[in-house]
Amino acid sequence: MTVTEAPPTSPAPARPPVHRTSVRRRLVPYWLLLPGVLWLVVFFVLPLVYQASTSVQTGSLEQGFEVTWHFATYWDALTEYYPQFLRSLLYAGTATALCLLLGYPLAYLIAFKAGRWRNLLLVLVIAPFFTSFLIRTLAWKTILADGGPVVEVLNTVGVLDVTSWLGMTAGDRVLATPLAVVTGLTYNFLPFMILPLYTSLERIDPRLHEAAGDLYAKPSTTFRKVTFPLSMPGVVSGTLLTFIPASGDYVNAQLLGSTDTRMIGNVIQSQFLRVLDYPTAAALSFILMAVVLITVTVYIRRAGTEDLV
Amino acid sequence: MQWLRRNLVVIAGLLTLAYLILPNIIVMVFSFNKPAGRFNYAWREFSTDAWRDPCGVADLCGSLTLSLQIALWATIGATVLGAMIAFALVRYRFRVRGTINSLIFLPMAMPEVVMAASLLTLFLNLGAELGFWTILIAHTMFCLSFVVVAVKARVMSMDPRLEEAARDLYAGPVQTFLRVTLPIAAPGIAAGAMLAFALSFDDFIITNFNSGNTVTFPMFVWGSAQRGTPVQINVIGTAMFALAVLIVAGGQIVTNRRRKRALPQ
Numbered sequence: 079m080t081v082t083e084a085p086p087t088s089p090a091p092a093r094p095p096v097h098r099t100s101v102r103r104r105l106v107p108y109w110l111l112l113p114g115v116l117w118l119v120v121f122f123v124l125p126l127v128y129q130a131s132t133s134v135q136t137g138s139l140e141q142g143f144e145v146t147w148h149f150a151t152y153w154d155a156l157t158e159y160y161p162q163f164l165r166s167l168l169y170a171g172t173a174t175a176l177c178l179l180l181g182y183p184l185a186y187l188i189a190f191k192a193g194r195w196r197n198l199l200l201v202l203v204i205a206p207f208f209t210s211f212l213i214r215t216l217a218w219k220t221i222l223a224d225g226g227p228v229v230e231v232l233n234t235v236g237v238l239d240v241t242s243w244l245g246m247t248a249g250d251r252v253l254a255t256p257l258a259v260v261t262g263l264t265y266n267f268l269p270f271m272i273l274p275l276y277t278s279l280e281r282i283d284p285r286l287h288e289a290a291g292d293l294y295a296k297p298s299t300t301f302r303k304v305t306f307p308l309s310m311p312g313v314v315s316g317t318l319l320t321f322i323p324a325s326g327d328y329v330n331a332q333l334l335g336s337t338d339t340r341m342i343g344n345v346i347q348s349q350f351l352r353v354l355d356y357p358t359a360a361a362l363s364f365i366l367m368a369v370v371l372i373t374v375t376v377y378i379r380r381a382g383t384e385d386l387v
Numbered sequence: 388m389q390w391l392r393r394n395l396v397v398i399a400g401l402l403t404l405a406y407l408i409l410p411n412i413i414v415m416v417f418s419f420n421k422p423a424g425r426f427n428y429a430w431r432e433f434s435t436d437a438w439r440d441p442c443g444v445a446d447l448c449g450s451l452t453l454s455l456q457i458a459l460w461a462t463i464g465a466t467v468l469g470a471m472i473a474f475a476l477v478r479y480r481f482r483v484r485g486t487i488n489s490l491i492f493l494p495m496a497m498p499e500v501v502m503a504a505s506l507l508t509l510f511l512n513l514g515a516e517l518g519f520w521t522i523l524i525a526h527t528m529f530c531l532s533f534v535v536v537a538v539k540a541r542v543m544s545m546d547p548r549l550e551e552a553a554r555d556l557y558a559g560p561v562q563t564f565l566r567v568t569l570p571i572a573a574p575g576i577a578a579g580a581m582l583a584f585a586l587s588f589d590d591f592i593i594t595n596f597n598s599g600n601t602v603t604f605p606m607f608v609w610g611s612a613q614r615g616t617p618v619q620i621n622v623i624g625t626a627m628f629a630l631a632v633l634i635v636a637g638g639q640i641v642t643n644r645r646r647k648r649a650l651p652q
């Protein structure tokens with residue numbers, strides 16, 4: 079089926095051999111691609127087209143919507159919901175930074191220091207996925223409960239004073255504050271940061287560390303000049319895998335937050351499913367897509383690596 | 388102090404691990420709770436009631452069965468379509484390659500809510516009835532890209548000389564594919580299929596938009612967060628966790644044994 083006719087002159091080519099045989103043979107890749115690509119075109123690309131058209135429609139649910147090229151919807155949506163947009167970027171950005179900060183030591187530990195515990199630790203990183211993420215997110219309601227041990231400790235140590243001053247918490251509560259939402263986001267996307275970090279750390283030749291030590295580099299210098307730069311591909315894909323889903327998430331804001339912590343995902347969800355204002359919802363969704371794609375593109379350019387997958 | 392500094396990475400790493408595992412422990416512990424009200428957030432007393440009657444809550448086990456069904460079909464669909472694309476991308480040169488690659492990459496680089504919302508506008512415009520079929524279509528769509536990536540990685544690392552050898556030994560195209568190519572690609576296909584199953588089974592956002600009144604297991608949990616969380620949710624979460632850990636551990640033992648048996652040669 080997928081077997082190819084190798085040209086007799088070139089031995090074991092790394093690239094797939096060229097087809098010179100019949101037209102039928104040459105059509106094979108297209109037949110292989112057709113069903114899957116068709117599926118993606120109809121159920122991924124076409125919906126975006128429909129959404130684009132919906133975003134410039136006007137009308138009402140009773141009388142039906144009509145395309146009137148009403149681009150003002152975009153402007154209205156932005157002016158009304160820019161706080162939720164900024165909040166989404168802020169929360170997603172903070173969660174991504176926290177994921178990097180928390181995930182890096184664990185990825186480093188698994189890659190270089192775990193020895194025979196490596197596989198066990200890797201399983202423990204993936205293990206949370208085996209329980210539905212909604213159930214695990216609800217567990218944070220118990221962990222962060224008012225007057226619970228976690229909140230008590232944070233309060234006594236004075237962490238809550240700092241976070242209150244930053245506007246992340248209110249009084250001696252953690253639940254229903256931005257801190258709770260960011261905690262949930264960080265928790266939910268942490269494995270997506272750890273795994274790519276681990277993959278790129280694991281590829282580093284340990285002799286490079288020895289070489290740096292032989293050349294009188296302190297451990298901190300070795301990390302700064304050797305380890306961290308070499309782990310950049312992992313950092314880039316980890317941050318993307320965290321930031322992109324976090325920016326559109328509404329589960330954490332809904333379950334752990336309050337009306338003051340609504341993110342843009344919450345707005346899109348309620349506009350689509352409850353308010354049924356389709357044009358505004360479609361416009362918001364497009365703006366989110368544009369913001370994320372632009373941020374990601376700029377970030378990849380800056381970070382200077384093109385290979386993601 | 389010296390000790391603390393030397394082991395800083397280990398301590399920080401283990402703390403992160405604790406942060407990752409803590410909710411699972413809470414879910415497990417609270418599956419033995421007997422809550423006072425409708426919500427299972429505060430500890431009251433030990434009880435095995437929920438474990439003895441896991442389907443005791445209306446619609447819970449129905450939603451679980453539905454989720455398993457959808458995940459199974461979506462996995463089959465996404466794996467077949469995705470593996471075909473992966474083979475075509477690795478094994479053939481053709482003109483629209485770049486476009487196809489971006490088409491595969493984009494669904495993974497987009498916030499889920501955008502895909503969910505745009506799919507809903509499609510279904511609304513076509514007048515499709517939301518339910519089992521729309522969920523299945525959506526899940527197959529977003530699982531497809533992940534299967535392509537997993538299978539592609541495996542097929543790319545495959546030595547093309549193996550297929551040439553098969554042909555030199557007079558195997559026909561179909562025979563070569565079935566006896567050589569497919570067995571070598573199988574681990575990649577299996578990995579892709581497992582990923583697709585996990586993604587579909589646990590998907591919430593896309594399902595939330597495109598399910599209508601159909602309730603999958605994540606939808607049931609979401610609804611219960613408003614109406615009251617039954618302990619049975621924790622029981623099912625814990626059971627799934629235990630089952631998966633058993634499968635992983637079993638797989639590990641089998642691989643170890645195989646490796647040991649292979650060693651003497």
